[in-house]
Amino acid sequence: GQNIDQPTEMTATEGAIVQINCTYQTSGFNGLFWYQQHAGEAPTFLSYNVLDGLEEKGRFSSFLSRSKGYSYLLLKELQMKDSASYLCAVRDSNYQLIWGAGTKLIIKP
């Protein structure tokens, strides 16, 4: 079956750096997405990786290793507003998104 694994919850300190990991086993691969979802709100798109390597977008970066079935989202200079759930999703061979359960990130002052 298809599976996306990410930690359930993480805690970090304001101003610090945190890395949220995602491992996947899917039938085919056509890109990996990271979304942010604040409590009670819609998920919003953060990043997309289809080739191996690091994609940087301001304070957020996303890394992909297709051979390892592995990605991470790196958040730098953490702010209180970064407290949210972070969802990893992989597009499979049918171009459907397979979603992880999300990682709840708690930022402490």
Place this chain on the structure above:
Amino acid sequence: ETGVTQTPRHLVMGMTNKKSLKCEQHLGHNAMYWYKQSAKKPLELMFVYNFKEQTENNSVPSRFSPECPNSSHLFLHLHTLQPEDSALYLCASSQEYGEVYEQYFGPGTRLTVT
């Protein structure tokens, strides 16, 4: 209105009721989706419409019935639901056949079945 809108935002219904959820996208996209989101579980894809044609139905019970009258509107008709159907129902849209085609989500309808 911009983006993806959903109404109602909250809905409480009994198991014998019939209700409908509405989604509208103002992004000119050609694909729309219904998802179910339950606490601490992955998003569950329910239905996909490409160019108004249903292309995916992930073994969803028949008490959920989608309707897509045009590329901007999507409905989810609900009848004789069960308490385990209580969840957040999210609508999303995307521009298929583009380079990235990320999905844009609406704010969701929080459904409680009593």
